Amino acid sequence: MSSLAKPARRPANPRFSSGPCAKRPGWTPDALSGAFLGRSHRSKEGKARLMLAITRTRELLGLPHGYHVGIMPGSDTGAFEAALWSLLGARGVDVLAWESFGKGWVTDIVKHLKLADVRVLEADYGQLPDLGLVDFTRDVVLTWNGTTSGVRVPDGDWIADDREGLTLIDATSAIFAQPIPWTKADVVTYSWQKVLGGEGAHGMLILSPRAVARLECYVPDWPLPKLFRLTKKGKLDAAIFEGETINTPSMLALEDYLDTLAWAESVGELAGLTARADANARVLFDWIRRTPWIANLAADPATRSNTSVCLRIVDGGVLALPAPQQAAFVKALAQRLEAEGVAFDIGSYRDAPAGLRVWTGATVEAADVAALTDWLDWAFAMEKAALGS
Known part of the structure; x- marks a missing residue:
């Protein structure tokens, strides 16, 4: 598949915001009846x-x-x-x-x-x-x-x-x-x-x-x-x-x-919640390891969060841009994903370095994180192509 072709799979739940965070799987307003x-x-x-x-x-x-x-x-x-x-x-x-x-x-x-x-x-x-x-x-x-x-x-x-x-x-x-x-x-x-x-x-x-x-x-x-x-x-x-x-x-x-x-x-109490967050973060960490354009903002693996995973772009072409253009690149990438309805609210916090932030807490599903990684690769390729045009 061409890197510019849209991925076939989509996250069933595109909500990766770091707060308010995704509702628990299966939630509907009926839960409040x-x-x-x-x-x-x-x-x-x-x-x-x-x-x-x-x-x-x-x-x-x-x-x-x-x-x-x-x-x-x-x-x-x-x-x-x-x-x-x-x-x-x-x-x-x-x-x-x-x-x-x-x-x-x-x-x-x-x-x-x-x-x-x-x-x-x-x-x-x-x-x-x-x-x-x-x-x-x-x-x-x-x-x-x-x-x-x-x-x-x-x-x-x-x-x-x-x-x-x-x-x-x-x-x-x-x-x-x-x-x-x-x-x-x-x-x-x-x-x-x-x-x-x-x-x-x-x-x-x-x-x-x-x-x-x-x-x-x-x-x-x-x-x-x-x-x-x-x-x-x-x-x-x-x-x-x-x-x-x-x-x-x-x-x-x-x-x-x-x-x-x-x-x-129902999902195993505290141990189950922790295991779900660990599994979600692991999907993202594995993708980071095999992806040359992205890195974890947390330098020491022992200190990397399993809930709010912050990412920085390390692609040489992007890093060669002036800082305002780097920030604009990351913003455009996040907006492209939001326009596709596959990832909402994953831009870095306003005071943080320009980058992405993906919530991987227990209410997120690992399959959705895996699907998101395909779209992250696609959005990056699209933005890089736009830079060269």
Whole structure:
């Protein structure tokens, strides 16, 4: 087949966005038919429905005894901001940043919270900071998986068991796809619309007993907005972690999250979800290895994400172009695929280097990733031909 001939197979689901992510296989709006609508979320039945989401989350993740799970407003951002504003300031902070969202947490901590004792450990896109430099006598803030760079921490072995500070982990594109060593994690947040393909606006906040102890013995110097308040009268506001929410949640989005949790159980729970993401990423990684014009943005194979795979074009002809033309080339390639209806939203994040980003989380099918690779080759060949015309 000519490289300019359109591939015969097409992805059955062309949705490879890194957030909101693809719905679970087989999803239809009928999955929401049992939603608790038109009633107060503070009613006995409403709180029970919210508590069900908390309980199933705890069970699916296998959280240790004493860890708390709460539903927060504002997606992962809201949950993580609540943790930052409520917990930081008691001791010095090390912030790790190697992509857009980590850099955003640096901005919040340095410019908005204005903490005096902050060390920023940064790395370029495609790399990790030197994890050996982290000081665990201090609080440590990081994204477990860099959604916009495709770089994740390889494991939790580098986190000290005898740490004095807290570890605050934004895990929104890692949870349910990468192992989180819970004894190393004091705060973990994520959003429903990532790995399980749920709907937006809600975040999950997981607190270890060490994080709860900090909340109950430390009061920040700054005022806390109502949406960030996790304590009441000097104690953890237990209601947040028992089915009540700070503000009104979407019970329709809640029903969708419950549906995704039920699907997760049907495909082998946490191990099954991780295996699906690994299998999807493997298809893409195998294609990268045999394809000379593309490379993984993550330099070290041990740090390559299995959910948000970020790609850079390494073809000599494209690299010879000025940077604006390289960016235009990649944009045109992605737009060509979207026009064909075979891949939506796979351009790199706006702050990231020009390239492609393919979501390979558990709700994606490996057969669709395989079909996508044929179309990626076709679109590249078409754009290269256009360059020479």
